[in-house]
Amino acid sequence: MSQPPLPVRVPLVTQPWGILKSLQMARRNILSIIPAIATKQPMVSGKTGKRWHMVMDPTAIREVLQDRLDNYPKAMVVKNLLKPAIGESLFIAEGAHWRWQRRTAAPVFSARNMLNLSPIMTAAAERSCDRITTAGPRAINMADEMVTTTFDVISDVTFSGDDSIDRDAVHVAIEDYIAQAGKISLFDILGFPDWVPRPDRIVSGKAVRQMKRLADTAIEARAKRGSNGTPDLLDLLLEGVDPKTKRQMNTAELRDNLLTFIVAGHETTALTLSWSLYLMGFDQAAQDKARAETQSVLQGRAATGDDVEHLPFIRQIIDEALRLYPPAGMLSRTAQVHDTLGGREIIPGDTVMIPIYALGRHEQLWDDPDAFKPERFADRKSIDRYAYLPFGDGPRICIGASFALQEAVIILATLLSRFKFTAVAGKNPEPVMILTLRPEGGVWLTAEPA
Structure with a gap:
C-alpha cells in the first residue's frame, strides 16, 4: 500500500560540507545546512570555522532558553544582521537593557489590548476577501495576498489615523531590507567583528535609513x-513605563521597538497564513472540515476576536503549519561559559543552535513527523513544551505571540468560510529560509465561492 504524499520539505544534508560550500548553501537557504541526523539524534556537533552544536533534546533546550538564559545570549551573527535596522531593541538587547524594555512593553500585549485591536484584523480579513473575489476564478499568489493583508493589520494598529504616513513607502523599505540583510556573510560565519564591513549591509543601508x-x-x-x-500600538508604547525603574522609551528606543514589531508582526504572520493556505490546498479533507467549523460559527460574517476560542480546528491547522514551517526556523546562541548540554562539553564561544525546523520534524518527538496532521494539537498537554517552539520560549518568548495567533485565526477562518481553495498543479512552493522561512515561488491557489 503506497504512502500518501507529504507536503513540501527542505532536503537536509546527508554528508559534511566545507566552509565555502556551507556559506554558499546558507546564503541560498539557511535550513539546507541542517544535517538529516538532526531529525533523529538529540544533539549534533561539528565545526565550520567555529565549533557548533545543534540541540534537539527538549531538556537541553529548556536549559538554554529558560534555566541558563544569561549564559546563552543571542549569537552575534543574528545581532549583526538585524542591529542596523532595529538597534538595541527588545529582539536584540541583553541583560538589564533587555529586561527594562520587556517590562515596559509587556502590558502593551495584554489580552485586553489584543482583543481591543481585533476589529482591525477583522476589517483586514474582509478587505482580503474583497480582493480575492475581484480577482475572479484565476490563480492567486496567496503568499503575496497574505503579506498585503497582514501589513494592512500592522500599519493600522501602528499608524491608525495618521494619513501623513506613507504606508506603501514603509512596506517597500521593509521588503528591501529583508531581501538584503538576511544574507549571511562569510565574515559572520568566521566570527569577524562587527566593524568589518559586510557588502549586503551596505546595500540595505538605504532601506534602513528610510524605515x-x-x-x-x-x-x-x-x-x-x-x-x-x-489606543493603538504606538499609543501604548508611548504611554509605556517600566514599573520597576519608571523609565520610558525615548524616541530612538521607541523607533527601534516599533520597527521590530512592524517587521516581525506582519512578516511572520503572513508566512504562517501562507503555509496554512498551502496546506489547505494540499489536503482538501482538512479544508472541508475547517470550512464546516467556520461556517457553523461565523454564519456568513467575518471572524472576530470573540470567535477565536470557538474555532479550535482552525487553531490546530495554524499550530501544525507552524510545526512544519516555523517562520523562525533556527535560533542561534553563543555560549559564554563552560557548560554541559546533553552530555556534551560546551566551551565559551561555541555556537549553540536550536533548529526549530528539525525539532518540529524530529522522529523521537513526533509521530509521522513530515505528515500534515492538525489533529495532533487537539490535546496540547500531550506535547512536550520544548518540542514545539514556533515563538521560542523562556523569558524571551515572542512578546507578540498572542497578537499573531489571534490575527492568524481571524484571517484564516474568514477566508475558509468564504472560499474553497484549490492548489494549482505544478506550482508547489519551496521552503527557503533567509531571515524567515518563506514559500519561494509563491502559494498559488484558485478560489471559488464556498
Missing part, C-alpha cells in the same frame, strides 16, 4: 497629536 525616518516621523507626530480613539 527609521518614517518611524521617527510617526512617533513625533503622535506625541504631539495624542491618541485618536482606541
Whole structure:
C-alpha cells in the first residue's frame, strides 16, 4: 500500500560540507545546512570555522532558553544582521537593557489590548476577501495576498489615523531590507567583528535609513497629536513605563521597538497564513472540515476576536503549519561559559543552535513527523513544551505571540468560510529560509465561492 504524499520539505544534508560550500548553501537557504541526523539524534556537533552544536533534546533546550538564559545570549551573527535596522531593541538587547524594555512593553500585549485591536484584523480579513473575489476564478499568489493583508493589520494598529504616513513607502523599505540583510556573510560565519564591513549591509543601508525616518516621523507626530480613539500600538508604547525603574522609551528606543514589531508582526504572520493556505490546498479533507467549523460559527460574517476560542480546528491547522514551517526556523546562541548540554562539553564561544525546523520534524518527538496532521494539537498537554517552539520560549518568548495567533485565526477562518481553495498543479512552493522561512515561488491557489 503506497504512502500518501507529504507536503513540501527542505532536503537536509546527508554528508559534511566545507566552509565555502556551507556559506554558499546558507546564503541560498539557511535550513539546507541542517544535517538529516538532526531529525533523529538529540544533539549534533561539528565545526565550520567555529565549533557548533545543534540541540534537539527538549531538556537541553529548556536549559538554554529558560534555566541558563544569561549564559546563552543571542549569537552575534543574528545581532549583526538585524542591529542596523532595529538597534538595541527588545529582539536584540541583553541583560538589564533587555529586561527594562520587556517590562515596559509587556502590558502593551495584554489580552485586553489584543482583543481591543481585533476589529482591525477583522476589517483586514474582509478587505482580503474583497480582493480575492475581484480577482475572479484565476490563480492567486496567496503568499503575496497574505503579506498585503497582514501589513494592512500592522500599519493600522501602528499608524491608525495618521494619513501623513506613507504606508506603501514603509512596506517597500521593509521588503528591501529583508531581501538584503538576511544574507549571511562569510565574515559572520568566521566570527569577524562587527566593524568589518559586510557588502549586503551596505546595500540595505538605504532601506534602513528610510524605515527609521518614517518611524521617527510617526512617533513625533503622535506625541504631539495624542491618541485618536482606541489606543493603538504606538499609543501604548508611548504611554509605556517600566514599573520597576519608571523609565520610558525615548524616541530612538521607541523607533527601534516599533520597527521590530512592524517587521516581525506582519512578516511572520503572513508566512504562517501562507503555509496554512498551502496546506489547505494540499489536503482538501482538512479544508472541508475547517470550512464546516467556520461556517457553523461565523454564519456568513467575518471572524472576530470573540470567535477565536470557538474555532479550535482552525487553531490546530495554524499550530501544525507552524510545526512544519516555523517562520523562525533556527535560533542561534553563543555560549559564554563552560557548560554541559546533553552530555556534551560546551566551551565559551561555541555556537549553540536550536533548529526549530528539525525539532518540529524530529522522529523521537513526533509521530509521522513530515505528515500534515492538525489533529495532533487537539490535546496540547500531550506535547512536550520544548518540542514545539514556533515563538521560542523562556523569558524571551515572542512578546507578540498572542497578537499573531489571534490575527492568524481571524484571517484564516474568514477566508475558509468564504472560499474553497484549490492548489494549482505544478506550482508547489519551496521552503527557503533567509531571515524567515518563506514559500519561494509563491502559494498559488484558485478560489471559488464556498
